Amino acid sequence: MAQQKKLVEAITSRDTDFAKWYTDIVKKAELADYSGVKGCMIIRPYGYAIWENIQKDMDRRFKKTGHENVYMPMFIPESLLQKEKDHVEGFAPECAWVTIGGSEKLNEKLCVRPTSETLFCEHFAKVINSYRDLPKLYNQWCSVVRWEKTTRPFLRTSEFLWQEGHTMHETPEEAREETLKMLQVYTDFYKDTLAIPAVIGRKTEKEKFAGAEETYTIEPMMYNGVALQGGTTHYFGDGFAKSFDITFTGRDNKLQYPFQTSWGTSTRMIGAIIMVHGDDDGLILPPKVAPIQVAVIPVAQKKEGVLEKANILKDRLLDKDIRVKLDDSDKAPGWKFSQYEMMGVPIRLEIGPKDIENNKCVLVRRDTREKISVPLENVECAVNETLQKIHENMYNRALENLKSKTYTAHSHEEFLDIAASKPGFIKAMWCGRTECEEKLKDETGGVKSRCIPFVEEHISDVCVCCGKPAKNMVYWGRQY
Amino acid sequence: MAQQKKLVEAITSRDTDFAKWYTDIVKKAELADYSGVKGCMIIRPYGYAIWENIQKDMDRRFKKTGHENVYMPMFIPESLLQKEKDHVEGFAPECAWVTIGGSEKLNEKLCVRPTSETLFCEHFAKVINSYRDLPKLYNQWCSVVRWEKTTRPFLRTSEFLWQEGHTMHETPEEAREETLKMLQVYTDFYKDTLAIPAVIGRKTEKEKFAGAEETYTIEPMMYNGVALQGGTTHYFGDGFAKSFDITFTGRDNKLQYPFQTSWGTSTRMIGAIIMVHGDDDGLILPPKVAPIQVAVIPVAQKKEGVLEKANILKDRLLDKDIRVKLDDSDKAPGWKFSQYEMMGVPIRLEIGPKDIENNKCVLVRRDTREKISVPLENVECAVNETLQKIHENMYNRALENLKSKTYTAHSHEEFLDIAASKPGFIKAMWCGRTECEEKLKDETGGVKSRCIPFVEEHISDVCVCCGKPAKNMVYWGRQY
Numbered sequence: 001m002a003q004q005k006k007l008v009e010a011i012t013s014r015d016t017d018f019a020k021w022y023t024d025i026v027k028k029a030e031l032a033d034y035s036g037v038k039g040c041m042i043i044r045p046y047g048y049a050i051w052e053n054i055q056k057d058m059d060r061r062f063k064k065t066g067h068e069n070v071y072m073p074m075f076i077p078e079s080l081l082q083k084e085k086d087h088v089e090g091f092a093p094e095c096a097w098v099t100i101g102g103s104e105k106l107n108e109k110l111c112v113r114p115t116s117e118t119l120f121c122e123h124f125a126k127v128i129n130s131y132r133d134l135p136k137l138y139n140q141w142c143s144v145v146r147w148e149k150t151t152r153p154f155l156r157t158s159e160f161l162w163q164e165g166h167t168m169h170e171t172p173e174e175a176r177e178e179t180l181k182m183l184q185v186y187t188d189f190y191k192d193t194l195a196i197p198a199v200i201g202r203k204t205e206k207e208k209f210a211g212a213e214e215t216y217t218i219e220p221m222m223y224n225g226v227a228l229q230g231g232t233t234h235y236f237g238d239g240f241a242k243s244f245d246i247t248f249t250g251r252d253n254k255l256q257y258p259f260q261t262s263w264g265t266s267t268r269m270i271g272a273i274i275m276v277h278g279d280d281d282g283l284i285l286p287p288k289v290a291p292i293q294v295a296v297i298p299v300a301q302k303k304e305g306v307l308e309k310a311n312i313l314k315d316r317l318l319d320k321d322i323r324v325k326l327d328d329s330d331k332a333p334g335w336k337f338s339q340y341e342m343m344g345v346p347i348r349l350e351i352g353p354k355d356i357e358n359n360k361c362v363l364v365r366r367d368t369r370e371k372i373s374v375p376l377e378n379v380e381c382a383v384n385e386t387l388q389k390i391h392e393n394m395y396n397r398a399l400e401n402l403k404s405k406t407y408t409a410h411s412h413e414e415f416l417d418i419a420a421s422k423p424g425f426i427k428a429m430w431c432g433r434t435e436c437e438e439k440l441k442d443e444t445g446g447v448k449s450r451c452i453p454f455v456e457e458h459i460s461d462v463c464v465c466c467g468k469p470a471k472n473m474v475y476w477g478r479q480y
Numbered sequence: 481m482a483q484q485k486k487l488v489e490a491i492t493s494r495d496t497d498f499a500k501w502y503t504d505i506v507k508k509a510e511l512a513d514y515s516g517v518k519g520c521m522i523i524r525p526y527g528y529a530i531w532e533n534i535q536k537d538m539d540r541r542f543k544k545t546g547h548e549n550v551y552m553p554m555f556i557p558e559s560l561l562q563k564e565k566d567h568v569e570g571f572a573p574e575c576a577w578v579t580i581g582g583s584e585k586l587n588e589k590l591c592v593r594p595t596s597e598t599l600f601c602e603h604f605a606k607v608i609n610s611y612r613d614l615p616k617l618y619n620q621w622c623s624v625v626r627w628e629k630t631t632r633p634f635l636r637t638s639e640f641l642w643q644e645g646h647t648m649h650e651t652p653e654e655a656r657e658e659t660l661k662m663l664q665v666y667t668d669f670y671k672d673t674l675a676i677p678a679v680i681g682r683k684t685e686k687e688k689f690a691g692a693e694e695t696y697t698i699e700p701m702m703y704n705g706v707a708l709q710g711g712t713t714h715y716f717g718d719g720f721a722k723s724f725d726i727t728f729t730g731r732d733n734k735l736q737y738p739f740q741t742s743w744g745t746s747t748r749m750i751g752a753i754i755m756v757h758g759d760d761d762g763l764i765l766p767p768k769v770a771p772i773q774v775a776v777i778p779v780a781q782k783k784e785g786v787l788e789k790a791n792i793l794k795d796r797l798l799d800k801d802i803r804v805k806l807d808d809s810d811k812a813p814g815w816k817f818s819q820y821e822m823m824g825v826p827i828r829l830e831i832g833p834k835d836i837e838n839n840k841c842v843l844v845r846r847d848t849r850e851k852i853s854v855p856l857e858n859v860e861c862a863v864n865e866t867l868q869k870i871h872e873n874m875y876n877r878a879l880e881n882l883k884s885k886t887y888t889a890h891s892h893e894e895f896l897d898i899a900a901s902k903p904g905f906i907k908a909m910w911c912g913r914t915e916c917e918e919k920l921k922d923e924t925g926g927v928k929s930r931c932i933p934f935v936e937e938h939i940s941d942v943c944v945c946c947g948k949p950a951k952n953m954v955y956w957g958r959q960y
Binding site: 033035036037040041042043044045048049051052068069070071072073074075076077080092093094095096097098099100101102103109110112119122123126127138142143145147148149158159161 | 513515516517521522523532549550551553554555556557560572573575577579580581582583589590592599602603606618622623625627628629639641
């Protein structure tokens, strides 16, 4: 057990230094590595396998809701980016610009896409002519670039992988419905696949997407009480359509502008998985996206029959489409135990000579450390049931964390007090003015509005900042 | 049938103008569109769905052979690209360079990856320490940029989607084996999934990849006799390893350099599908990658029971995991027939009142136009069998084309004569000198060496160009 101890000690405790704990895990679980390009990361096989599982699950949800995948160019000519005023103001400052192509200086510089609204709009203008061409429900999986000053793997990098949905509709109602539908798709995905609960709602004017009329957001809370913007959906009205001259002949035979949405989530979700679920021994992966769901560890594997039985166990689980790995390397079982714990593998199955004698194996849950003796004939069933239980327990634990770290501020003083002493979300009333958001952010050193929930509680009649009549209840919090 | 006629007339005949026929299909089947960025294309839903099917199939083959997916940054610092001399000479002239990031001029310009050997090497240097870390079998799905002067959708674009495998091995033998293994994976994929036969072999010194010791290639022949470089695999020896200082402690406890390969295929394969299989009525898609494998077209669909039966048919095929679309739009059946023919859908099922009366439907093959009356109770079976037959017929037809357009040149005169009058491959002997390759290319206006096959025929004793002793039999041909 000496090796196990050593391995575990190498991860900083999350209560001691959460930031260091995070980067320790990213490095030791071999999720990502730094590259020679400032702010860009390498996603290593184990991290990428999580992303592939995320993609597969989300893509199925997108297709089920009628969306089709496309691929747009990665470059945006400067003139195209400038077509929508708010949009270019929001993104131009963080663009990477290509100015030389094939040894020659370009006549017009090209931005490496930070997001693709402008490219989609240019294409929509060509392919939308009649109401019969609507809706257009497109999605794209790609990488985007936003030049960041300070970066952290998965959470904030100059290049990241994401999906961006872009849709066009005949009516504002239909587009609004899409905006909310995709927020629900994200919320379901976070709950059912990532085992992550969240607060959802509308962003304030100050926090909405550059060029959008409305932005909706899903805001999960990390273990340490800090929020992560987990995904956003935007309703654009016909603003971009007007700037890009996208028109269609309606049912009334008149020319009109279509109504637009976009929505996105990114590899940042891997950061959320780490920070919501992980503990001092490493990752704890939600079973549905875990690249390895079950690690089979033979004990005393040199004894006759052990490896054979372990292999049978592995094959039986593979037959049930369970992602299983048998580790028959020459390392000590104790080392393997802590290695797969660190990698967040949901279930470990130990099988040694004694177990075989009793026709059993030992099932160990990563989330609770519970050890269960399982008759060999029941192993598929026990594993499937336990994976489901782990998912539920992880979700409930995260929900408990979110609830216990959500506070209510009735006054300005109380708001500042909570912000200073209790990491988490603060529910408080707000007058609707940007200056109060800015003041609260300055006073607290970074607490910002997260969202206005769909169901608002009535905490008081007045804004927690200025004392004027309150318009909304807002969730507030620090963010990554 | 007037509408059908009109639709068909809109495609240029492939014997009249192959290039125009090609772009007509790309446009009318809605595979791709031009974008506002010179040389970059938009891959539309139908084209992207083909790419997704290609990806899924190839990715399964890569994983089955032990490869893991990763993601590297899209930017390569100039100094990193320059580390391997031959490599930078090959790629620097066609790079797009980022010189401004976040409103500031960069200290070092960044190349948008044209290929990622340098990035993988930088990472390998960090993660390879011992022979226990080998082999590293990585693959990446991403987009790359090569600044092209003249472009054509799928065949040659400034940005394209591809996969690039990068592997590191303990011994040269193992790396060479990988190079040939992946060529075989590509060859199997072309044959079993795309129904495309090809010539395979080794590239000459002149044609090999920048920085490689050996390059292998798969060269399918398009309908018009022109070759397409369909995929390449490269053996690097330890050249890059030395340039990037990648070392490992061997079994003998001594520090040594690992041996490397890379291999790639791209969206260009969609171009090959079009040009190998298509005809004057449009696309003919290989069943295994067709986004729609069966189009169900109701006839007299307003008659009672027709749509109902058509829906049952669709659901039954869906249950068998067949990709099926029921078109119940208000367009005429004739229009639909030619629409799905143009889209290359392998099978059309027609069902009308008379068919229903007889408990039958009409199955029409896209490849042969054959119409078969199928009892409704047999439809799943008939569809599955026919999809397999279509695949085989498409492969055999393409093989026949390749064989009938492959010629043997015994003399210089015969070579020039064939090159001038018969589009296709030419088998001819070669002395092994680059100057003969260049001379033949100049004399013929573009006929280049395709590859030296693994099994060479003995055509004569002397080089077809200079008359000196022959070293190899080479396949020659024009290329896209």
